[in-house]
Amino acid sequence: xxxGFGLKIRxxxxxxxxxxxxxxxxxxxxxxxxxxxxRGKRSIGGALLLRIARALDLDPAALDDDAExxxxxxxxxxxxxxxxxxxxxxAAAVPALVGRHPAWARALALLHRECRDRGEVISAMSDRxxxxxxxxxxxxxxxxxxAGIRSTAEILDSVDDLEATQxxxxxxxxxxxxxxxxxxxxxxxxxFDRSEAPKQAITPGEEVDDFIIAHGNHFPALEExxxxxxxxxxANAAGGTAALAAALASRxxxxxxxxxxxxxxxxxxxxxRDGGYRDAGYRDAGHGEDALWDGDGTVSEAGRRFAMARHxxxxxxxxxxxxxxxxxxxxxxxxxxxxxVSVLASYGAAALLFPYDPFLEDAERLRYDxxxxxxxxQASFEQICQRLVSLRRPGAGGVPFAMLRVDPAGNLSKxxxxxxxxxxxxxxxxPLWAVYRAFQTPGPVVRQLVELPAGDRFLFVARVVRKxxxxxxxxxxxxxxxxxxxAQYADRLVYGDGLDLSGRARAEPVGVSCRVxxxxxxxxxxEDPIVPT
Amino acid sequence: xxxxxxxxxxxxxxxxxxxxxxxREGYDIVTARDGEGALxxxxxxxxVRLLILDVMLPRVNGFEVLRAVRGDAAxxxxxxxxxxxxxxxxxxxxxxxxxxxxxxAKPFSNQDVVREVRRLVAP
Numbered sequence: 021x022x023x024g025f026g027l028k029i030r031x032x033x034x035x036x037x038x039x040x041x042x043x044x045x046x047x048x049x050x051x052x053x054x055x056x057x058x059r060g061k062r063s064i065g066g067a068l069l070l071r072i073a074r075a076l077d078l079d080p081a082a083l084d085d086d087a088e089x090x091x092x093x094x095x096x097x098x099x100x101x102x103x104x105x106x107x108x109x110x111a112a113a114v115p116a117l118v119g120r121h122p123a124w125a126r127a128l129a130l131l132h133r134e135c136r137d138r139g140e141v142i143s144a145m146s147d148r149x150x151x152x153x154x155x156x157x158x159x160x161x162x163x164x165x166x167a168g169i170r171s172t173a174e175i176l177d178s179v180d181d182l183e184a185t186q187x188x189x190x191x192x193x194x195x196x197x198x199x200x201x202x203x204x205x206x207x208x209x210x211x212f213d214r215s216e217a218p219k220q221a222i223t224p225g226e227e228v229d230d231f232i233i234a235h236g237n238h239f240p241a242l243e244e245x246x247x248x249x250x251x252x253x254x255a256n257a258a259g260g261t262a263a264l265a266a267a268l269a270s271r272x273x274x275x276x277x278x279x280x281x282x283x284x285x286x287x288x289x290x291x292x293r294d295g296g297y298r299d300a301g302y303r304d305a306g307h308g309e310d311a312l313w314d315g316d317g318t319v320s321e322a323g324r325r326f327a328m329a330r331h332x333x334x335x336x337x338x339x340x341x342x343x344x345x346x347x348x349x350x351x352x353x354x355x356x357x358x359x360x361v362s363v364l365a366s367y368g369a370a371a372l373l374f375p376y377d378p379f380l381e382d383a384e385r386l387r388y389d390x391x392x393x394x395x396x397x398q399a400s401f402e403q404i405c406q407r408l409v410s411l412r413r414p415g416a417g418g419v420p421f422a423m424l425r426v427d428p429a430g431n432l433s434k435x436x437x438x439x440x441x442x443x444x445x446x447x448x449x450x451p452l453w454a455v456y457r458a459f460q461t462p463g464p465v466v467r468q469l470v471e472l473p474a475g476d477r478f479l480f481v482a483r484v485v486r487k488x489x490x491x492x493x494x495x496x497x498x499x500x501x502x503x504x505x506x507a508q509y510a511d512r513l514v515y516g517d518g519l520d521l522s523g524r525a526r527a528e529p530v531g532v533s534c535r536v537x538x539x540x541x542x543x544x545x546x547e548d549p550i551v552p553t
Numbered sequence: 554x555x556x557x558x559x560x561x562x563x564x565x566x567x568x569x570x571x572x573x574x575x576x577r578e579g580y581d582i583v584t585a586r587d588g589e590g591a592l593x594x595x596x597x598x599x600x601v602r603l604l605i606l607d608v609m610l611p612r613v614n615g616f617e618v619l620r621a622v623r624g625d626a627a628x629x630x631x632x633x634x635x636x637x638x639x640x641x642x643x644x645x646x647x648x649x650x651x652x653x654x655x656x657x658a659k660p661f662s663n664q665d666v667v668r669e670v671r672r673l674v675a676p
Contacts, residue, residue, distance in 0.1 A: 160609065163638040167659035168566035174663045175570055179577075186573070193566035 025088070026060035027119040032076045033058075047071040060115055067508065087233055090442055091118050091125055093536060098132045133226065158208050165201040169194060227356035228363060229435065229443075231348050237436055238412035239344065239367060245337045246371040253332075264373060268328040322400040326369050333368030334361075341365065370407040373399065380411050380418050387514040388419060390465070390481070401485050405503045409436055419512055422478075422504040426455055433499070440476045441504060442532055450537065451544045452530040454480035455502035462498065467515045469507060471527040473538050477507035481515045555581035556674050557598070560605045561591035561618065562636070567659075571605065574663045575670060588613025592621055595628060603674050605666075606653075607636045608644055616647060623652040632673045636661070 033043055044054035047068065056062040057072075064072070073080040092115050099109040118125040172190050176182070182190070253267040334341070341364045351357045374397055386392045393404045402425070411418035422441050425434035430448035437443045449455070454468035462484035471477050482502035490496035507527070510516030519525075531537030534547040558580050562568040572582050583598065585591035588610040595601060604622065608615035615635060622628050635653045637644040645656050655669055 160638050163659045164564055164567070164609075167636075167661060168564055168570065170660045171570035171574075171663055172566055175573060178663075189569070190573075193569060197566050 025115075025119075026058045027116075028078070029072060029076065030058045032078055036076065038076075043072070043075055046075045087230070088118055088122070089439070090229075090233075090437070091122075091129055093442055094129045094132075095125060097535065098128065101132070103135075154211060155208075158204055158211070162201060162204045162208070165197050165204060168197040169201065172197065224353050224356035224359055227351050227353060228359050229437075230350040231356075231360055232363070232436060234348075234350055236412050237410050238414075238417075239364065239410075240413070241340050241344065242333075242337065242364065242368045243371050243376055243413075245340045246333065246368055247375065249332065249336050250372060250375065252336075265325045265328065268325070268332055271332065322394075322398060322403060325373060325398070326366075326400075326403055329369035329372045330365045333372060334365045337368055341368070366406070367410060370403060370410065373397065373403075374407045376411070376413065377416075379407060380416070383408060383411070383418055384512070387512065389514040390483075401483055402499075402501045405501055408503060419505050419509045423502065424449070424455055424504070425499050425501045427497070427499055428459055430456065434501075438478075438504065438506065440474070440506075441472070441478055448546070449533050450531040451546065452528065453502070454482040455500045458482040458484050458500040458502070459498070465515070467519075469510070469519055469521075469525075469527045470530040473529075473531060477523075477527050478504050479507055479510045479513065479516060479519075480504050481513070555579055556602050557581045557583065557600045558603045558605060558670065558674075559583050559585060559591060559594055559598075559601045561585040561588065561610060561615070562605070562607045563587060563609075563611055564607075567607075570663070571666065574667060578667055578670070580670070587611040588615065588618045591618050595622065595631070596625075599627070601631065603632045603634060603670060605634045605636065605670070608638070608648070616651060619648065619651050619653060634669055634673060 033040070040054050040058065041051045044051040047054075048071070049068070053062065057064055070080055072078075095114045095118065096111050098104070099111045099114065114125075172193050176187065176190050176194070250264065253264065253271075341361055344364060345351060345357050345360050348357075348360070351360055379397070382396055383393060386396070388408065390401055390404050390408075393399070393408075394401060397404065399407075405421075405423055408418065409421045409423045412420065420438060421436075422438035422443070423434060423436045424432060424443060426432050426449075430451075432443065432449065435443040443449065453470070454466045457468070458466045465481060465483045468480040468482075469477065470480060480502055481504070482500055484498055484500050487497040487499060488494075505513065507521060510519065510521050529539065529542075531539055531542070534545050537545070539545075558575060560568060560571050560575075560582060562571065562584070563586050568584060568586075572584065576582055583594060583601070585594055589612045591604070591606070591610070592613065595604065604618075606615045606618055610618070613621075619633060619635070622631060622633060632654045633652070635648045635656045636659055637648065637656050638659050645658075648656060654673055657665055657669055
């Protein structure tokens with residue numbers, strides 16, 4: 021197996037005119053081990069990756085190409101598609117394909133996504149058609165009427181000695197049945213008019229992921245734009261979140277918008293979408309963000325502020341957001357573009373409320389204690405996590421975090437991966453991840469040191485949050501939110517305290533998702549692996 | 554004596570056409586507009602040789618009529634031709650299992666009906 025990762029190392033080494041032995045010696049490993057790395061037989065991360073990158077003057081980010089890794093996972097899954105089973109595709113050849121012909125690999129992945137989308141749409145439509153009582157009734161009515169018309173017309177056409185009264189009678193029947201047929205056809209046309217929906221991609225989530233990953237979850241234009249907006253509002257960082265909130269609330273559009281639902285067209289323009297992103301929507305201001313677990317769960321101040329900030333961003337930085345969306349080659353479907361508008365509005369709101377430099381400084385000083393950050397910024401757990409994940413300014417970044425949010429059924433509704441910690445594209449992640457375990461003890465923060473099959477270690481920090489109004493008829497939504505960092509950063513986090521972070525210490529063995537997990541003896545396995553172990 | 558057929562069909566224009574084309578073939582035709590009427594006629598009139606039975610009949614539907622017919626020893630010689638809507642594969646399968654002798658899918662051609670009736674009542 022040859023990986024793109026190994027290829028890059030080899031190509032760069034050759035360009036520099038170095039031998040394997042020379043590079044291996046300079047990074048302190050054996051030539052044979054280095055040879056395995058170049059041939060993609062060993063995957064590496066952490067310190068060794070950084071040493072090799074340094075030795076070859078390569079950008080570590082370029083080496084640890086998460087987009088490429090995602091593509092490999094996606095194509096490996098594609099190879100397992102029953103549609104292709106006759107072709108005997110060698111899944112082990114995927115990394116080489118991705119490494120050598122990245123554009124072709126992306127094309128294959130895109131086509132497969134599209135193919136899957138279409139398949140889903142077709143089966144949904146076919147279910148709809150075979151089960152819809154109205155359709156079955158109207159089709160039956162049409163067939164019956166046509167039967168009458170056909171039979172009558174045949175008589176009129178083929179019987180020469182028809183009496184005048186009979187002929188009149190049959191012609192009258194024709195007229196009646198034709199009218200009934202028209203009515204049935206009209207009813208059918210109305211039905212399809214009503215049920216006609218714009219083509220909806222099933223995988224806009226993946227386009228959104230690709231977009232965020234391509235930007236490293238950092239948008240300088242929005243950081244600068246929100247800094248200007250903050251200055252215009254007359255609230256500087258020293259004034260704190262409360263001052264900014266007061267400045268926002270004094271703005272007519274923001275304050276009014278806060279109490280009035282957006283009209284449908286405005287919601288559409290603002291990128292809101294019923295269902296998926298409702299919790300981020302302005303209409304839910306004050307109810308949408310998570311309340312303290314033991315609070316009364318009705319109105320959260322943090323949620324109200326965030327919604328106001330989001331509104332101001334959508335209003336004042338519309339051009340910046342449009343620019344980002346329009347110039348994104350990753351966004352193919354309209355659905356994905358709309359979602360990205362919503363994602364960027366939330367990003368902007370976080371950047372407005374939690375300005376980059378002081379926020380990063382506080383995070384480092386408070387050792388990423390989310391509880392203390394919440395108090396400092398009067399924000400929700402999820403808002404703090406989301407901002408932490410975006411602290412990626414080149415040269416002035418915080419601890420690199422992944423983030424994910426799941427519901428009790430395991431559905432991933434927010435995901436931002438890290439290099440070497442891919443998030444499953446569909447279905448659930450590894451059931452052993454703390455993000456799921458947090459549901460067992462809602463309230464306190466759950467931490468977990470894990471080791472992935474390839475040997476990479478990560479620290480999970482997860483907590484259950486509650487969204488929405490809690491009523492007996494419709495209980496509040498419970499979601500588990502987690503941030504994850506590479507274990508090499510754990511000592512910068514309060515959550516790493518007391519953990520043995522040495523390489524020899526025990527870490528919980530976990531996977532990414534069952535379909536790509538090689539741990540054959542795991543008793544938590546829910547699905548067979550795609551590639552036999 | 555002409556062979557007697559019972560046509561059970563609630564759609565007026567289909568019924569009228571069937572009565573006309575089969576009447577021209579020399580059959581003696583009686584009609585019913587719903588399932589209940591069809592069963593009453595069959596029980597009262599032992600001379601009916603063939604029942605042309607629509608599936609979607611008011612009151613007692615075609616399947617229930619068929620079930621009653623096949624459960625009545627006195628009606629054992631009766632042949633049954635069912636009219637089903639095209640594409641209703643499940644209807645046909647069910648009619649087959651319940652003992653119908655033949656099916657014709659709507660919309661049908663008159664010639665098909667005539668041919669099928671001739672076949673079913675042939676001695």
